[in-house]
Amino acid sequence: MSDGIGARVQRVEDKRFLTGKGKYTDDIRMENQAYAAFVRSPHGSARVRGIDASAAMAMEGVVGVLTGPEMKEDGIGDIITGWSITSKDGSPMQCGVWNPMVTELARYVGDAVAIVVADTQDLARIAAEAVVVDYEILPAAVNLVDALKDGAHQVHGNVPGNLIFDWEVGDEAAADEGLAKATHVTELDIVNNRLSPNAIEPRSAVAIFNEAEDHYTLYSTSQNPHVARLVLSAFYNVAPEHKLRVIAPDVGGGFGSKIYIYPEEIACLWASMKLNRSVKWTAMRTESFMTDAHARDHVTKARMGFDADGKITGFKIDTIANIGAYVSLFATATPTYLYGTLATGTYAIPGVYCNVKAVHTNTAPVDAYRGAGRPEATYLIERMIEVSARQLGMDPAELRRKNFIREFPYQTPVLLQYDSGDFDACLTKAQALADVAGFPARKAEAAARGKLRGLGYSTFIEACGLAPSAAAGSLGSAVGLWESAEVRVNPVGTIEILTGCHSHGQGHATTFCQLAAEKFGVPIENVKLVHGDTDTSQFGMGTYGSRSGPVGMSAVLKALEKVEAKVKKIVAHQLEASEEDIVIENGEASVAGTDKKMAWHEIGLAAYIAHNLPEGMEPGLKETSFFDPVNFSFPSGCFICEVEVDPDTGKTDIIQFVSADDFGVIINPMIVEGQVHGGVTQGIGQALTERVVYDESGQLVTGSYMDYTMPRADDVPSYKVTHSSTPSPTNPLGVKGCGEAGAIGSPPAVINAITDAIGTDDLQMPATPEAVWTALQAAKMPMAAE
Amino acid sequence: MTQVAITVNGKATSRDVPDTTLLSDYLREDLRLTGTHVGCDTSQCGACVVLIDGKAVKACTALAVSLDGSKVTTVEGLANGALHPMQAAFKEHHGLQCGFCTPGMIMSGIDMINRYKAEGRTLDEAAIRHELEGNICRCTGYHNIVKAIGDAAAKM
Numbered sequence: 001m002s003d004g005i006g007a008r009v010q011r012v013e014d015k016r017f018l019t020g021k022g023k024y025t026d027d028i029r030m031e032n033q034a035y036a037a038f039v040r041s042p043h044g045s046a047r048v049r050g051i052d053a054s055a056a057m058a059m060e061g062v063v064g065v066l067t068g069p070e071m072k073e074d075g076i077g078d079i080i081t082g083w084s085i086t087s088k089d090g091s092p093m094q095c096g097v098w099n100p101m102v103t104e105l106a107r108y109v110g111d112a113v114a115i116v117v118a119d120t121q122d123l124a125r126i127a128a129e130a131v132v133v134d135y136e137i138l139p140a141a142v143n144l145v146d147a148l149k150d151g152a153h154q155v156h157g158n159v160p161g162n163l164i165f166d167w168e169v170g171d172e173a174a175a176d177e178g179l180a181k182a183t184h185v186t187e188l189d190i191v192n193n194r195l196s197p198n199a200i201e202p203r204s205a206v207a208i209f210n211e212a213e214d215h216y217t218l219y220s221t222s223q224n225p226h227v228a229r230l231v232l233s234a235f236y237n238v239a240p241e242h243k244l245r246v247i248a249p250d251v252g253g254g255f256g257s258k259i260y261i262y263p264e265e266i267a268c269l270w271a272s273m274k275l276n277r278s279v280k281w282t283a284m285r286t287e288s289f290m291t292d293a294h295a296r297d298h299v300t301k302a303r304m305g306f307d308a309d310g311k312i313t314g315f316k317i318d319t320i321a322n323i324g325a326y327v328s329l330f331a332t333a334t335p336t337y338l339y340g341t342l343a344t345g346t347y348a349i350p351g352v353y354c355n356v357k358a359v360h361t362n363t364a365p366v367d368a369y370r371g372a373g374r375p376e377a378t379y380l381i382e383r384m385i386e387v388s389a390r391q392l393g394m395d396p397a398e399l400r401r402k403n404f405i406r407e408f409p410y411q412t413p414v415l416l417q418y419d420s421g422d423f424d425a426c427l428t429k430a431q432a433l434a435d436v437a438g439f440p441a442r443k444a445e446a447a448a449r450g451k452l453r454g455l456g457y458s459t460f461i462e463a464c465g466l467a468p469s470a471a472a473g474s475l476g477s478a479v480g481l482w483e484s485a486e487v488r489v490n491p492v493g494t495i496e497i498l499t500g501c502h503s504h505g506q507g508h509a510t511t512f513c514q515l516a517a518e519k520f521g522v523p524i525e526n527v528k529l530v531h532g533d534t535d536t537s538q539f540g541m542g543t544y545g546s547r548s549g550p551v552g553m554s555a556v557l558k559a560l561e562k563v564e565a566k567v568k569k570i571v572a573h574q575l576e577a578s579e580e581d582i583v584i585e586n587g588e589a590s591v592a593g594t595d596k597k598m599a600w601h602e603i604g605l606a607a608y609i610a611h612n613l614p615e616g617m618e619p620g621l622k623e624t625s626f627f628d629p630v631n632f633s634f635p636s637g638c639f640i641c642e643v644e645v646d647p648d649t650g651k652t653d654i655i656q657f658v659s660a661d662d663f664g665v666i667i668n669p670m671i672v673e674g675q676v677h678g679g680v681t682q683g684i685g686q687a688l689t690e691r692v693v694y695d696e697s698g699q700l701v702t703g704s705y706m707d708y709t710m711p712r713a714d715d716v717p718s719y720k721v722t723h724s725s726t727p728s729p730t731n732p733l734g735v736k737g738c739g740e741a742g743a744i745g746s747p748p749a750v751i752n753a754i755t756d757a758i759g760t761d762d763l764q765m766p767a768t769p770e771a772v773w774t775a776l777q778a779a780k781m782p783m784a785a786e
Numbered sequence: 787m788t789q790v791a792i793t794v795n796g797k798a799t800s801r802d803v804p805d806t807t808l809l810s811d812y813l814r815e816d817l818r819l820t821g822t823h824v825g826c827d828t829s830q831c832g833a834c835v836v837l838i839d840g841k842a843v844k845a846c847t848a849l850a851v852s853l854d855g856s857k858v859t860t861v862e863g864l865a866n867g868a869l870h871p872m873q874a875a876f877k878e879h880h881g882l883q884c885g886f887c888t889p890g891m892i893m894s895g896i897d898m899i900n901r902y903k904a905e906g907r908t909l910d911e912a913a914i915r916h917e918l919e920g921n922i923c924r925c926t927g928y929h930n931i932v933k934a935i936g937d938a939a940a941k942m
Contacts, residue, residue, distance in 0.1 A: 010877055016872040017885030020821015020861035021877040024886065027820035122806070200924050201835055252823070252886025253924050285826035391901040505925045506882030670880050674926060678883065681927030705830030705922070708829035713928040718911065742927075 005733075007324075012507040012524065022250040022605035023202035030278035031208070034063050036268055039131045039280070041106030043158035044362040044698015045140035045663040047152065048102055048133060048244045051114060054128040057694070064275045066132060066267070066685050068113065070100030076100060076270055078234040080328065083333040084476045085165045088355070093165035096360060098155025098326035100236070100263035107155055107325035109675045109700045110290025110365050115267045140362040140698035144322035145299055153203040155325060155360040162357040164323055165332070169340040170414045172578065174351030178314020182305025183442075186388040190377045191764045194297035194692040195323070195685075196708060197369045199504075201252020201294065207268035211276055215243050220265055222248040223258045223502050224542020229534045231261045231329075243596035248532045255682070256368040257292045258363040258504065258575035258654055260329045264291075289703045294692055295323035295369030298335065298376050304384045310394055310402045314351040317343055317380065321366075328367035329498045332358065337415075337475050338373030338463070344412045345381035346423045346461050346636060347403040352413045362698040368544065370682055370743040374462040379765075382458045382748030386594045387761045391589070396752070397427060397436070397606070398550030400459050408726075415475075416463060420726040421636045421662060427459055430638040439642070452628045452645040452759075453655075456752025460639070460745040463632040463729065464737030471631070480749035481547065482628035485555035487516070487563050491608045491620035493601030497559075500540005501552035502532050506550060506739065507671040512556055514667055516713045519560045521586040522600055538624065546635070546737025551665065553747030554731040562623035570600050570606050570621075573614040606671065612694050632783035634729040635736040636663035641749035645757045650773025651690060652754055658720045664728040664736035671723050672738045679742020680719060685711035691766050709766075788851045791870035794819065810834045810845035813860060815897025815939050821861040821889050825922070832921030835890035835897075836860045842897030844920070862889075864896075872896050872938040881934035883925035894921050895935040899942050909939045 003009050016022050039051075053065035079098040092117040101112045113133055141155055148161045155162055177183055183659040197219075206219040216239045222228045225246040233241040251258060264281050273278045283291070299320045305313040321335035340354035371378075385403075389396035389421075402425060410418040431437075436455065443453040469480020486498040495516050501508060510783060513527035530536055543552070567589060572579040575598065577591040590597035598606070606612065607621035642656040659676050666672050689709035693701040702708040727734030747765060754772060756763045760779035763771060791800040794817060801816045813819045813836070822845055825831035834845040837859040864870035869877065870890050882888040898917040902909040911916075914932050923931060 011880065013886075014877045015869070017882055017888050018861075018869060018876055018892070019865050020819070020889050022821070022885050024820075024823070026824075027814075030820075122804075198924055199884070199886075200831055200922060201823070201884065202825065227880060250885065251882040252825075255924070285828065285831070488852050493842050507883070669885060674880050674883060674930060677927035677929040678925045679927075681929075682924070704828045705826050710924070713932060714912075714915040716928060716930065718929050719927065 003524040004514055005665065005667050007514060007668065009514055009524060009668055011507050011510045012387055012513065013507065021091055022254050024201055024250045024252055025206060025221050026282045028206050028219050030208055032277060034117045034119060034275065034277040034279050035104065035121040035124040035132040035570060036271065036279050037116050037128040038264065039116060039128045039133060040113045041102065041111040042108060043106060043135055043137050044109050044136040044142060045138040048104060048106060048113060049136055050134040051649065052132040053114065055132065056116055056130040056593045059127050061132065062127045063117040063119065063277060064271065065116050066271055068099055068103040068171065071101050071270060072099060072103055074270065075237050075717065076266060080231065080235045081327040081332055081506045082329045082478050085167050085332045085336055086476065087165045088168040090137055093332060094159045095164050095327040096159055100266045108362050109698055110287065110364060112263045112267065113716060115271050117275055119275065132140040134531040137777055142363060142694050142698045143360050144297060144361055144698055147359045148320065148357065152249060155362055155734055163361040164327065164360060166357050167336050169349060170343065170354065172216050172353040175314045175316045175353035178351035179303055179316060181508040182313045183308045184306045185394055186304045186385055186391055188234055188302050188384055190300040190302065190380050190383060191568055192379055193686060193765045195295040195369060195690050196692050197255040197292055197295060198258035198710060199253030199255055201259055202285060202288050203262065203264065204282040206278065206280045207272040207276045209272040209276060216264060216269055217245045217247065217250060218269055219247050221251050221258050222246065222506060223251065223254040223544055225502065225532055226500055226534055226539045227542050228261050232266065232269065236266050237649055246534045248502055254504045254602065255370045256544055257373060258263065259542065260293055260367060262291065280622055281528055285705065286703045288614055289647035290700055291364060291710060293328050294324065294364050295366060295368035296376060297366050298378045300380055302380055302384060304388060306388060306392060310399055312347055312349045312403050315343065315349050317354040319354065319356045321356055322363065323358050324359055324361060324363045326365045329366040330368040331366060333477065334368045334373040339377050341415045341465060342374050342377035343414050345378065346405060346459050348405050350396045352416065357716045358674050363694055366706055371740045374740065375744045375747060377462045378458065378744050379748045382460060383630045383751060386456065386752040390761065396457050397431065400457065408495065417631060418461065418634045419631055419728050419730050421461065421634060422724060422726050423459055425724040426638040426660040426662055427634060429722050429724055430640045430658050433660065433722055433773060434640040434656060434658040435644065436640065438522055452757040454643050454753040454757025456641045456644065456749045456756055458639045458745045458749035458752065461634055461636040462741060462744050464546035464635055464740065465550030465629050465633040466547045468629045468631055471607025480628060481511045481551065482626050483552040483555045484538045484624065484626050485559045486538055486624045487556065487559040489604050489607065490562060491605050493526065495522065496530050497527065497550050497556055500532045500537060500542065501548040501558060502543045506543065506548060511671055512553060513593045513668045515553060515556050515560060519564060520584055521598065546604060546739040547736040549737050550633045550728065550731045551629055553735065554733055557732055558625035558627055559623045562625060563621060566621060567603055569614055569617065571603060574598060574606055593608040629730050631665065631730040633736040635661065635663050635738065635741050637745055639749040641753040643753040643757055643773060645754060647776055650769035650776060652772060653715050654684065654765060656715055656720065660722045660724055661737045661741055662724050662726055664725060665734035666723065667735065675738045676721050676742045677719050679740060680746045681711050681716050682743045684716055687765050687767060688749040689715065689766050689768065790850050790854045792853050792878065793857045795859060800888055805851050806844050807850040809848040810884065811848050812850035813845060819860050819862050823886055823889055825886065830922065832890040833887050835893040835899060837893055841878060842894050849920060861892055871941040875934040875938035879930045879934040879937060880931040881926065887921060887923045890921050890924065894918060895938060899939045911936060
């Protein structure tokens with residue numbers, strides 16, 4: 001069937017976006033709506049001694065100014081984290097309390113001190129400027145390494161030494177043994193630069209309090225409206241769940257940053273009740289830079305040992321991970337169970353050990369962003385293997401092949417069991433597409449023009465399909481991450497698929513409907529996806545961690561199978577045939593070997609005419625399903641990047657970027673390729689241009705697009721994308737998830753290419769022209785650099 | 787407050803607005819044409835690009851009162867029964883994901899094609915990428931946007 005699995009179906013949701021008719025949160029306007037602006041700490045670390053809102057309150061049109069202490073008095077709860085980590089000594093993690101608005105100490109630039117509500121957006125912002133806050137500026141702990149040192153400022157009184165946890169995974173003795181017997185040990189210091197996710201739609205919230213019903217509605221830029229409702233209800237005490245409806249309408253990109261339930265949504269809901277007005281808040285981009293959860297920010301020392309044959313003998317990792325001022329929802333899982341557990345990469349390593357110290361600093365909370373932990377692991381491993389190949393004098397592809405895992409399922413030494421893969425196949429495909437054989441000639445041609453060409457690999461693996469409940473629960477997660485689905489066949493035969501996943505660019509309205517087209521052979525125009533509203537769809541977990549395919553779609557498939565079973569019973573009854581003989585295809589059900597059949601719309605109608613159903617059958621055609629995977633899925637792949645560096649300026653041009661991904665079964669190649677393009681570009685952004693910078697007082701230096709360098713169209717090439725497939729055995733569709741691979745695998749490919757070009761591995765991200773030029777000069781004149 | 791009259795998507799509009807009102811706010815808040823998006827506050831992201839008297843302008847950089855008598859085209863004003871060739875090309879080539887930057891991309895794409903045609907210049911991939919320097923997309927990696935604009939250039 002042309003609209004089914006594997007079809008390059010154009011997106012059914014495009015028209016409204018193309019014609020300006022999308023409905024994003026900031027597009028919503030309620031009757032008598034008021035607007036919120038936040039008074040935010042301009043200091044990284046300060047005590048709030050007093051708040052004088054009298055000048056703001058005196059302005060005509062200002063509805064109210066509300067503060068943290070009032071919020072606390074009203075019983076609004078503190079912001080929670082979802083995953084409790086146990087330190088290697090067995091002690092529970094220590095984390096500071098996160099009041100949605102400051103009650104005493106402001107701990108990062110942007111920490112909300114008060115919410116100002118006024119009749120217009122401009123007035124709210126002007127009034128917020130007029131709120132006078134008396135700050136006592138305190139010392140700050142900003143740098144993640146320094147924050148662990150003796151005498152560092154304590155971000156939270158209850159977290160000694162700013163150390164949240166000191167976690168380990170793997171076998172230290174085995175890693176030490178492997179390193180001890182190695183004939184070569186590569187040592188590497190890695191900085192994984194701090195990023196800002198930067199969905200182009202700023203976060204926004206519209207909170208509506210209905211006094212007559214004692215009911216709240218929240219429109220929110222959320223990747224997971226049901227989770228938002230649960231947390232707002234159960235932990236923040238805004239309202240009980242049945243008195244709170246959360247709607248995430250069209251959402252303009254998420255990348256992880258819209259998973260979390262931020263102070264602003266809590267404050268707007270609370271203010272809407274206090275002031276009895278609908279309250280809308282939309283972030284300025286500067287607020288996004290200040291308060292959207294940041295990402296990455298690791299400092300790592302690692303050692304990898306090799307025997308004389310080039311086999312890896314041991315791998316030992318010491319990482320410090322910056323969590324920021326407060327512990328956000330997935331902040332503790334990201335640098336642990338999504339990082340250390342991937343430390344073996346695509347390689348068979350007998351001894352692996354990873355130690356992670358998580359630290360509070362006076363910076364914005366750091367949490368999951370596209371890839372979440374896996375990019376950090378991949379960057380480390382893939383830099384390590386490339387640098388080792390250079391030090392060993394081996395071809396980097398051959399060193400990889402020598403160490404690839406080739407038997408599946410594969411139990412790693414760091415908790416995970418890889419489901420399937422064929423790393424050689426991806427590497428071979430990528431090499432062919434990249435014309436690696438022709439690289440020496442291209443390098444020589446570039447050299448003749450005075451340019452430095454380099455080629456870099458990345459052969460990565462990641463864990464997707466977050467998350468099998470049993471595994472997540474045993475590792476300290478508060479909840480498992482199954483997904484729900486409902487399939488409704490209407491009396492006219494059209495189909496509605498309801499999911500707890502949320503689409504914010506991924507094209508679910510198309511791909512989820514392709515499943516019904518595949519199953520029943522109905523045209524995709526007759527299928528519709530319903531999502532994003534806690535009033536319409538059943539509780540579900542939302543979209544992140546490349547979970548909508550492996551988990552969400554698998555739930556849909558299960559519900560479709562239940563519908564199929566009931567349809568067969570109904571048709572068998574109607575056509576006086578045996579249920580086993582009913583064949584459903586091309587939008588109709590027929591009795592095998594006969595010309596008896598029913599069209600899909602006839603079946604739909606028949607299901608609702610109860611007097612002519614099989615004995616005892618309930619009328620209707622609607623089925624629900626929950627799917628909880630037995631394991632993660634493990635997409636893998638090979639990226640090859642070719643760059644040209646101008647030695648005079650240090651500027652890098654990406655000449656070619658090739659990807660060969662193994663996503664298992666692909667539902668819609670067009671959409672999957674789009675995910676790769678976008679992910680790779682974010683990874684190139686990390687490698688070449690992006691970095692969040694704070695000064696030593698905790699002031700945010702990169703607070704706008706003038707200062708934080710987003711990759712633009714002329715920073716990246718057109719991509720060459722291919723696939724190789726080993727279906728995942730962990731879900732019935734065999735899909736692995738494709739949302740994050742691009743961002744996970746690409747940074748090391750880029751840096752491996754640049755360092756190949758410039759002949760030195762002493763380079764950290766982002767490889768700005770200045771950084772590359774400096775590395776080149778240092779390599780040329782080692783004495784001068786010292 | 788100043789009265790301003792602007793023709794938007796072929797329709798005469800007139801409002802009393804504060805002198806500080808940006809065109810982006812005039813469109814979104816006064817006319818409720820919410821297809822023009824605002825993604826930043828430093829005129830960098832390009833989500834708000836519209837055509838003013840046929841030329842691409844970031845609507846967040848123009849004051850409504852300065853545009854009295856102007857003709858503005860927004861993304862809502864392109865489709866005429868069928869999708870505009872640029873909109874159709876974005877759909878065909880999967881040039882959009884979350885859709886937020888899309889209106890600005892489409893308007894910038896139309897503007898660059900018009901300019902290159904008028905000047906008799908070739909709008910190749912490098913030129914498209916260069917011309918998109920004022921538009922940021924976080925989803926698509928630009929690959930399919932560039933393809934869509936290139937395809938639309940052949941059809942417009």
